[in-house]
Amino acid sequence: xxxxxxxxxxxxxxxxxxxxxxxLIGAFFMVIPFLWMLSTxxxxxxxxxxxxxxxxxxxxxxxxxxxxxxxxxxxxxxVNSMFISIVSTIVILLTSLVGGFIFGKYRFxxxxxxxxxxxxxxxxxxxxxxxxxxxxxxxxxWINTYQGMIAPYLVMSFGIFLMRQHISSxxxxxxxxxxxxxGCSEFGILTRIVTPLCKSSGGALGIFAFTQAWIAFMWxxxxxxxxxxxxMEIGLTMFQFKFSTNYSLLMAGSIISVFPMIVIFILxxxxxxxxxxxxxxxx
Amino acid sequence: xxxxxxxxYSSGERSRILFCYLMLLPILALFFLFRVFPIIxxxxxxxxxxxxxGNERPFLGLGNYLMLLVDDQFLxxxxxxxxxxxxxxxxxxxxxxxxAVVLAKKTxxxxxxQAIYFLPYITPLVPMAVAWKWIYDPRYGILNYILSIFGxxxxxxxxxxxxxxxxxxxxxxxxNLGYNIVLLMVGLKNxxxxxxxxxxxxxxxxxxxxxxxxxxxxxxxxLYVLVTSTINAFNVFTQVYVMTLGSQAAPGRAVRVLLYxxxxxxxxxxxxxxxxxxxxxxxxxxxxxxLIQFRFIKSEE
Numbered sequence: 001x002x003x004x005x006x007x008x009x010x011x012x013x014x015x016x017x018x019x020x021x022x023x024l025i026g027a028f029f030m031v032i033p034f035l036w037m038l039s040t041x042x043x044x045x046x047x048x049x050x051x052x053x054x055x056x057x058x059x060x061x062x063x064x065x066x067x068x069x070x071x072x073x074x075x076x077x078x079v080n081s082m083f084i085s086i087v088s089t090i091v092i093l094l095t096s097l098v099g100g101f102i103f104g105k106y107r108f109x110x111x112x113x114x115x116x117x118x119x120x121x122x123x124x125x126x127x128x129x130x131x132x133x134x135x136x137x138x139x140x141x142w143i144n145t146y147q148g149m150i151a152p153y154l155v156m157s158f159g160i161f162l163m164r165q166h167i168s169s170x171x172x173x174x175x176x177x178x179x180x181x182x183g184c185s186e187f188g189i190l191t192r193i194v195t196p197l198c199k200s201s202g203g204a205l206g207i208f209a210f211t212q213a214w215i216a217f218m219w220x221x222x223x224x225x226x227x228x229x230x231x232m233e234i235g236l237t238m239f240q241f242k243f244s245t246n247y248s249l250l251m252a253g254s255i256i257s258v259f260p261m262i263v264i265f266i267l268x269x270x271x272x273x274x275x276x277x278x279x280x281x282x283x
Numbered sequence: 284x285x286x287x288x289x290x291x292y293s294s295g296e297r298s299r300i301l302f303c304y305l306m307l308l309p310i311l312a313l314f315f316l317f318r319v320f321p322i323i324x325x326x327x328x329x330x331x332x333x334x335x336x337g338n339e340r341p342f343l344g345l346g347n348y349l350m351l352l353v354d355d356q357f358l359x360x361x362x363x364x365x366x367x368x369x370x371x372x373x374x375x376x377x378x379x380x381x382x383a384v385v386l387a388k389k390t391x392x393x394x395x396x397q398a399i400y401f402l403p404y405i406t407p408l409v410p411m412a413v414a415w416k417w418i419y420d421p422r423y424g425i426l427n428y429i430l431s432i433f434g435x436x437x438x439x440x441x442x443x444x445x446x447x448x449x450x451x452x453x454x455x456x457x458x459n460l461g462y463n464i465v466l467l468m469v470g471l472k473n474x475x476x477x478x479x480x481x482x483x484x485x486x487x488x489x490x491x492x493x494x495x496x497x498x499x500x501x502x503x504x505x506l507y508v509l510v511t512s513t514i515n516a517f518n519v520f521t522q523v524y525v526m527t528l529g530s531q532a533a534p535g536r537a538v539r540v541l542l543y544x545x546x547x548x549x550x551x552x553x554x555x556x557x558x559x560x561x562x563x564x565x566x567x568x569x570x571x572x573x574l575i576q577f578r579f580i581k582s583e584e
Binding site for chain 2: 019031033048051095098101106111118124125131134135154155186218232237240255257264265269
């Protein structure tokens, strides 16, 4: 009997070791591009193009980052990305809050149709209707402007859907009626009662909106033709075409572009994974 | 007011309805300008020989679509996009399912693994595509170095279109594995332990348990993951632009995917009508995939 228990334990241990070994190999595969990027960004140029490649730099240097900002206006790209993403996030939060509130708590003619219209537009991928969007921008002379870069990133169907679900389930009609009796206007209900109760779902949506604007690629590629307007993604792409062999500089630029997202992820890991899994379930 | 058919409402209700319209007005305006109008206009433009400049836009009917059928570049890009989407979605699902099964059980450091696997999903594409390009570098890249340890000769990963397509697929799997794992874990955790208890009484363990309990109950979420990642894969553009274009690879040798073909026809040759027809094809594919998903979810319910 005793030896059998021992055998089972041994087998369990072997199982656990094999499991973690597999998971660790997978995890290693996941992080190696980041490590390779980080290590290359600290290598002096002479250490980059060598065979065999070394995982760690012999004489680590931060000069690549200095050189990067000297050779291209990366600070400008970074500020552009920040500006565009922050404006887009604020407006999406506002439009989603208001839209979610109206669609979730009121009945009015045309409501079902309008809501359906908003949801249906989300099915069509953005890239498939950039052509008329682009000609509109040409007509409005919004090419090479910030407003042109931001314009398509001001509303989000998913945001309105998310806020509607949240508001209609957390704010009861009784609460709204009570506020009305106390003399609160409809607009007051939105600002004083609904908004404070939307912090958590608003936070999740905010992360979503910020990321979406930060990683925008095809649209800024079409709209921004001048260096002054490039965001990080376009700046890095153009920089790549110019310095295709200088990988230490390229990796330094990549690190700067990845950095804000990694910081957000480390700070809000649990919320991000939770919100992804929640939205996934809703379909 | 009476034109809107509002006379049946009381004055209080009427002012509330007015409030709704007033609040929605800017939102609907944005939706109309930047979503509804361009979507409809894309369909409209696809029936014309539409150029960026000039007012002459001859009506072609289905002419653009007929031309697509014999356009080698378009057909190649369709083939590549289908292969890219199919291969990366299937392989990604096969890899993520066992990992999700292990992590959904009480495994030590489960949260840590989940975070590591999820990291690529939240990082921006351009810097990671640049990093992968460096990994794939034929002369000094780390991948060829690792392969050389096993005696494999250096591969020109991004030089030949047929190999470059697989290089892109590998990167896509790397990027989306964590997303699959997170969603599948939700599905696995939602399966009530009662099922497994009942199965163990009936003497079902391991594989048969997985085959006859886990898989059928996981079907809705499997389908969701399958459809969303297929749609996602059909919209591939950024990686292709960053990794296979540029000074090293001549544009003609790049891996042609659907969005790149649209981009080139629309914004390099300014054949807007033709590019619109391609965009309509993409839209129809995506809508068809979404409908399949809705149909399945309905039948599950």
